[in-house]
Amino acid sequence: MTVLSYFNDLYSTFFATRSRTINTVFVTVISLLALFAVPTLANEYWLQAILIPFLIFALAALGLNLLTGFAGQLSLGTGGFMAVGAYSAFKMTTAWPELDIIAIFFISGFFAAGVGILFGLPSLRIKGFYLAVATLAAQFFLIWLFNRVPWFYNDNPSGTITAPPRTFAGVMVTGPEAAAEVRYLVALVLLAVFVFFSWNLMRSRFGRAWMAVRDMDVAAEIVGIPLLRTKLLAFGVSSYLCGVAGALFVFLYLGSAETIAFDVNVSFLVLFMIIVGGLGSITGSIIGAAFITILPIFLTNLNPILGIDLAVDLAKHIEVIIFGGLIIVILILEPHGMARLIQISRERLRI
Amino acid sequence: MPADPKNGHPAPGEPMLSVEGIALRFGGVQALAGVEFTIYAGEICAIIGPNGAGKTSMLNVLNGAYQPSEGTITFKGRTRRKMHPRVAALEGMxxxxxxxxxxxxxxxxxxxxxxxxxxxxxxxxxxxxxxxxSRAEEARHRAHADEVISFLEIEDIRNVPVGRLPYGLQKRVELARALAAEPDLLLLDEPMAGMNRGEKAEMSRFILETKARFGTTMALIEHDMSVVMELSDHIVVLDYGRKIADGTPEEVRTDQTVIDAYLGVATEDDA
Structure with missing residues (x-):
C-alpha cells in the first residue's frame, strides 16, 4: 500500500512538473512568435483589422474577468470604463503634449479605476443582476457625460476625439503616421505585462480574497476578509485594465472616435468574450477575445473561399446566425468556457 | 505548529469568552433571553438543547453574525455590546x-x-x-496550511475544487480552514450533522486531537448526546432561548430540568 502510494505520488509529481514545463514552453513559444514572427509575416490588413483589436479586447476581457470571473461582481459598464480611459488619455495628450505616450496609457487607467471604484460602491448592498443594472447605469451615464460636456473632447465641433501623433523612443506610436507593426507591438507588450501581473495577483492573498467573496461572501467575512474593501479593489483593478484598453482602442486602433465606439454593445461584447472563454480564467479571457474578434472575420471570408456567391446583406445575416449558434454550442458543450475545454482535453491527453 | 502567543490570551481555566444577559429578537419571536454563560480557556464547551432552542442563534451572536438587542459579550477580557464577524476573526475566533x-x-x-x-x-x-x-510570505503560509491539511488527513484532496467533494470531506475541509487561522476559540456548528457512525467517530477524534495538540478552546453544537458526553468538558443547555442548565456532563445528565426539556414534560409555567 505504501509502495503503491509512493509511486502514485511520484507519478502525479512527474505529471505536475511536466505540465508546468509544457506551459512554460508553450507561453515562451507563443510570446516569441507574437513578438518576432507575427510583425514580419502579417500584412497590414491582418495587423490592423484582426490582431490589434484582438489584443485590445483581450485586455478589456482580462479586466472584466478579474471583476466578474474572479471576484464575482457582474458588470455591464465595461464600455463606460473604457471610455473613461480613452477620454482621459485624450485630455492628457492634448493638455501636456510633452508627456510620454506610454506613460499616458498607464496613467489613463487610474482615472478609469477611480470611476470604477465609485460605481462599485453599491456592490456592498446589491448583488448579481441588480448590480449589473447599477453598472449599466454607469455605462449610460458615462457615455452621456462624454457626449454632453464639450470639455472632454476639447470643444471639437465634430464631437470626436483624435489620437495625435506621438512618439516613444523616437518611433511613431500613435496618429495616422504610426506603422501597424509598431501599434501591434505596443498593444502586445502592454497586454503581456498586464497578464503577467494579473497572473501573480490571482495567486496571492488578493486573488484568494476575491474568489472567496465570489464563492460565498458570508463565509469570506467570517474568515476575516473585508468585503467592501475587497470588492472595491476588484472594481478598481478591473476598471484600470478596461481604462487602459479603452485608451489603446482609440490611440492604437481607431485613430479617432466618438462615444458610440464605447456604447453598451461593447460592454456586452466583452462579457460574451469572458463567458465563451471561461469565467475566472486569465487564459480564457484571451481565448474568448480571440474567438469573438476573429470568428466574424473568418466567417466573412468563408464565402469567397468556398466559392459561394451570396448577396452581401444575406451573407452578413448568415454570418451573425452562425456566430450566435457557435456561442450557444460552445456553452452547451462546456458552460465553463473554452479554457475549461482545453484543460479537460489536456487532462485526457496527459500533456 | 504552536499557536502564536497572543496578547490577552487567557491561561487555561480562565474565562475565554463570557456572555451576560444576551437577548435576541426576530420580530415578535424571542430567540434568546437573558442567556449567560462562560467558556473557559482550554475546554470543549457543548451548547445543547432541543430543536429551536436558540443554539445556532447563540453561536451567531458570539461571532457577530447576529447583533443581540441586549447583553454583553466578553472575549479575551474585552467587553462588547456586540461582535462583528471580521473583528471576531481578527481577535482569534x-x-x-x-x-x-x-x-x-x-x-x-x-x-x-x-x-x-x-x-x-x-x-x-x-x-x-x-x-x-509576497511569494516568500505565500510559501511560509502554504507550509502551515499543508501542516493543517496533513493533520486532518486530507492530503489526497489538496488540489481538488471543494465543490466536487462529498459532504463528509467538505465538513473536514471547513474544519481545516477554521484551524488554519490558529484560533483561540473555535465555534463548531453541528460538526457531525448528517454523518454516519464512522465519520462521526473520525470527526470526534479530530476534535479531541485539536484540543490536545493546539489547546484550542472550542464551543460546539451537537445533537448526538453520546458524542456530546464523550467530547465535552462543560455543557450549556438552552431551551426556548433560555439557559436551563450549565455544568459538567455528569451534572447535566442528571439534571431534572434538562430531562424534562428533552422529554417534553409540561412545567407549571406553561399552564
Missing part, C-alpha cells in the same frame, strides 16, 4: 457552519489558505510580482 460554507470553486488548499488570509500582509504591488516578499 474561527467557526464552521451547520450547512458547510466553503468556497466551492476553490481547491482544498486555497480554502485553507483563505483561513490564513488575515495573517498575510503583503502589499498590492508586491503581489503583482512572481518573486520577492
Amino acid at each position: 474561527a467557526r464552521t457552519f451547520q450547512n458547510v460554507a466553503l468556497f466551492k470553486g476553490m481547491s482544498t488548499l486555497d480554502n485553507v489558505m483563505a483561513g490564513r488570509n488575515l495573517k498575510m500582509h503583503s502589499n498590492f504591488v508586491a503581489c503583482l510580482l512572481p518573486v520577492g516578499p
Whole structure:
C-alpha cells in the first residue's frame, strides 16, 4: 500500500512538473512568435483589422474577468470604463503634449479605476443582476457625460476625439503616421505585462480574497476578509485594465472616435468574450477575445473561399446566425468556457 | 505548529469568552433571553438543547453574525455590546457552519489558505510580482496550511475544487480552514450533522486531537448526546432561548430540568 502510494505520488509529481514545463514552453513559444514572427509575416490588413483589436479586447476581457470571473461582481459598464480611459488619455495628450505616450496609457487607467471604484460602491448592498443594472447605469451615464460636456473632447465641433501623433523612443506610436507593426507591438507588450501581473495577483492573498467573496461572501467575512474593501479593489483593478484598453482602442486602433465606439454593445461584447472563454480564467479571457474578434472575420471570408456567391446583406445575416449558434454550442458543450475545454482535453491527453 | 502567543490570551481555566444577559429578537419571536454563560480557556464547551432552542442563534451572536438587542459579550477580557464577524476573526475566533460554507470553486488548499488570509500582509504591488516578499510570505503560509491539511488527513484532496467533494470531506475541509487561522476559540456548528457512525467517530477524534495538540478552546453544537458526553468538558443547555442548565456532563445528565426539556414534560409555567 505504501509502495503503491509512493509511486502514485511520484507519478502525479512527474505529471505536475511536466505540465508546468509544457506551459512554460508553450507561453515562451507563443510570446516569441507574437513578438518576432507575427510583425514580419502579417500584412497590414491582418495587423490592423484582426490582431490589434484582438489584443485590445483581450485586455478589456482580462479586466472584466478579474471583476466578474474572479471576484464575482457582474458588470455591464465595461464600455463606460473604457471610455473613461480613452477620454482621459485624450485630455492628457492634448493638455501636456510633452508627456510620454506610454506613460499616458498607464496613467489613463487610474482615472478609469477611480470611476470604477465609485460605481462599485453599491456592490456592498446589491448583488448579481441588480448590480449589473447599477453598472449599466454607469455605462449610460458615462457615455452621456462624454457626449454632453464639450470639455472632454476639447470643444471639437465634430464631437470626436483624435489620437495625435506621438512618439516613444523616437518611433511613431500613435496618429495616422504610426506603422501597424509598431501599434501591434505596443498593444502586445502592454497586454503581456498586464497578464503577467494579473497572473501573480490571482495567486496571492488578493486573488484568494476575491474568489472567496465570489464563492460565498458570508463565509469570506467570517474568515476575516473585508468585503467592501475587497470588492472595491476588484472594481478598481478591473476598471484600470478596461481604462487602459479603452485608451489603446482609440490611440492604437481607431485613430479617432466618438462615444458610440464605447456604447453598451461593447460592454456586452466583452462579457460574451469572458463567458465563451471561461469565467475566472486569465487564459480564457484571451481565448474568448480571440474567438469573438476573429470568428466574424473568418466567417466573412468563408464565402469567397468556398466559392459561394451570396448577396452581401444575406451573407452578413448568415454570418451573425452562425456566430450566435457557435456561442450557444460552445456553452452547451462546456458552460465553463473554452479554457475549461482545453484543460479537460489536456487532462485526457496527459500533456 | 504552536499557536502564536497572543496578547490577552487567557491561561487555561480562565474565562475565554463570557456572555451576560444576551437577548435576541426576530420580530415578535424571542430567540434568546437573558442567556449567560462562560467558556473557559482550554475546554470543549457543548451548547445543547432541543430543536429551536436558540443554539445556532447563540453561536451567531458570539461571532457577530447576529447583533443581540441586549447583553454583553466578553472575549479575551474585552467587553462588547456586540461582535462583528471580521473583528471576531481578527481577535482569534474561527467557526464552521451547520450547512458547510466553503468556497466551492476553490481547491482544498486555497480554502485553507483563505483561513490564513488575515495573517498575510503583503502589499498590492508586491503581489503583482512572481518573486520577492509576497511569494516568500505565500510559501511560509502554504507550509502551515499543508501542516493543517496533513493533520486532518486530507492530503489526497489538496488540489481538488471543494465543490466536487462529498459532504463528509467538505465538513473536514471547513474544519481545516477554521484551524488554519490558529484560533483561540473555535465555534463548531453541528460538526457531525448528517454523518454516519464512522465519520462521526473520525470527526470526534479530530476534535479531541485539536484540543490536545493546539489547546484550542472550542464551543460546539451537537445533537448526538453520546458524542456530546464523550467530547465535552462543560455543557450549556438552552431551551426556548433560555439557559436551563450549565455544568459538567455528569451534572447535566442528571439534571431534572434538562430531562424534562428533552422529554417534553409540561412545567407549571406553561399552564
